Amino acid sequence: MDRMKRIVAKGSVAVITGAAKGIGAAIAQDLAARGMVLALFDRDEAALGALARRLDTKVIAVTGDVAVREDCEALHDAVRSRTGTPHLLVNNAGLMRRIGPWASPDEWREVLDVNFTSALRLQHLFMPDMIDGDQPAAIVNLGSKEGITTPPGQAAYSVAKAGIKVLTEQLEHELRNATGGRVSAHLLVPGYTYTPMNFPDARPSDRKPDAPWSAEQTVDYFMARLFNGDFYILCPDNEVTPAMDARRIRWAADDMIRNRPALSRWHPDYATEFAAWMKS
């Protein structure tokens, strides 16, 4: 897709949040190798600085918290004054907490602010220049399968990621009408990936377990699908195939259509039927 080759190109500008570690750092490494100018944002100043020093491209490193309005505005100001309107914005920063349905709204707020409101805020800051300009541009928001099939256990995270899915779908629709496709939105949904989020105590010398993909595998898959112009970029891993994801998504949608109990996939009365569905 030629438009995407102009966005992900030597000298073009990419903004990545949560760039210091995990998937964000792997995206930064990939885009740096393609010669993009990078504005990297993270609250972990030491890890961000270490990554910036390793990358062989022009890097603007901004330390801040995506949940803090002033920090997001500082990122926007730094990018605007030092590189101009970005070609690519990757809303990647996220955090996982096991916050359930009757945890306090204050406990929910952190999860919603970091995983959802941050993307909304940065979209609000960066999109007007992208829309008013004449260059091709794209925004990538990080969703999760937890926001699509919504497994029980971390309700706040699932709500935030379900919000990201809807927000990104709505954004893509509006951009299609407002810019004729010059500016696009994409939903990146990693599979199970070997990052500090899932393995906070892992040391660099540790061997990756078999089930997750490495962050680099996830990013290779993402980039190929982005160049294909895909909106939904749902990544597999070493245990979950695209066919399994498709069956799980169809089952979840059928809960409402067939008047089954909520989250019937995890309901004991449906265990046999669900297992048969996955095998069929």
Ligand SMILES: NC(=O)c1ccc[n+]([C@@H]2O[C@H](COP(=O)([O-])OP(=O)(O)OC[C@H]3O[C@@H](n4cnc5c(N)ncnc54)[C@H](O)[C@@H]3O)[C@@H](O)[C@H]2O)c1
């Ligand atoms: N790892 C997975 O299996 C997986 C699966 C599905 C979705 N995701 C999503 O992918 C994205 C990246 O996940 P990851 O596994 O690389 O996470 P990670 O925890 O390994 O890295 C996240 C990065 O974001 C930064 N960050 C966190 N909160 C921040 C804040 N408030 N302000 C600024 N920076 C902040 C962290 O310092 C870190 O550098 C997240 O949105 C996550 O929800 C990950």
